[in-house]
Amino acid sequence: MAEPWLSTVEKLTEFFSTEHIEASARRTKFVQRASKITGKLFLALVTCGRWSTAKTTVAQLAAKAAQLEVPVDITPAALQQRMTARAVVFLQEVLQTAFAKLHAVGTVCEDGLFAAFGGVHIADSTGFGLPASLAAEFPGAGGSGSKAGAKIQLVWDYKSQTFEHFALIPWNVPDNKYIETVVKLAQPHSLFLFDLGYFKLAAFATIAAAQAYFLSRFNHQTALREVVGGRTQPLDLPPCLRQDSRALVEKG
Numbered sequence: 001m002a003e004p005w006l007s008t009v010e011k012l013t014e015f016f017s018t019e020h021i022e023a024s025a026r027r028t029k030f031v032q033r034a035s036k037i038t039g040k041l042f043l044a045l046v047t048c049g050r051w052s053t054a055k056t057t058v059a060q061l062a063a064k065a066a067q068l069e070v071p072v073d074i075t076p077a078a079l080q081q082r083m084t085a086r087a088v089v090f091l092q093e094v095l096q097t098a099f100a101k102l103h104a105v106g107t108v109c110e111d112g113l114f115a116a117f118g119g120v121h122i123a124d125s126t127g128f129g130l131p132a133s134l135a136a137e138f139p140g141a142g143g144s145g146s147k148a149g150a151k152i153q154l155v156w157d158y159k160s161q162t163f164e165h166f167a168l169i170p171w172n173v174p175d176n177k178y179i180e181t182v183v184k185l186a187q188p189h190s191l192f193l194f195d196l197g198y199f200k201l202a203a204f205a206t207i208a209a210a211q212a213y214f215l216s217r218f219n220h221q222t223a224l225r226e227v228v229g230g231r232t233q234p235l236d237l238p239p240c241l242r243q244d245s246r247a248l249v250e251k252g
Helices: 004-014 018-027 039-047 058-065 076-081 085-105 175-185 201-209 237-243
Strands: 120-130 148-157 162-170 191-193 213-215 225-228 231-234
Touching: 018 039, 018 085, 039 058, 039 085, 058 076, 085 162, 120 175, 148 175, 162 175, 175 201, 201 213
Parallel strands: 120 191, 191 213
Antiparallel strands: 120 148, 148 162, 225 231
């Protein structure tokens, strides 16, 4: 009986149509002429199955292509030559389409919740270890963790269902430093959503200066001040909130 991974290429059509994959491959110029390495095959080889793990070699991928239900005979060198910047753009476009399709299945917020904002930028990151041989290009977080690692930095616009920003960076770049890149997207009346890892007052000031807004968990080590009688004074937030019974409190 054939192993489950042999039908991986066919299973991609359960989510993407072959026509869509190949159109994306041509649009990004990953595929420019007839080739054994189609967009669909390349997508399957580098994203799906137990044979697309971080330690899989190009030779192993080429060997698996030859074992598919419809075998494809390619050399490791030919596959390596296709791993270019155009391949990255192709994969980014397909990934964006995947997110958009998943988002379209059902929204998690009530209609109208973000009506006041021109864009709703949700920023987040995820990290993963890499082989130690890549430590020079992608140094890890240090300590007892992986010697090499990478982060995917993503900014997703909830309203337009598109990527506003997508980047692969070294793992040792903290989120509260990378936020300086993210806030360049700020436009009037847009909203940014961050977790605590992105907390940086200078970046929030940049957003405010662009007449945009942000939501973030509060770093309790940050000093707060409020304006009273035209002068600023320290604000002790917990007792202030306990003493105020209003559902919404605004302070300048």
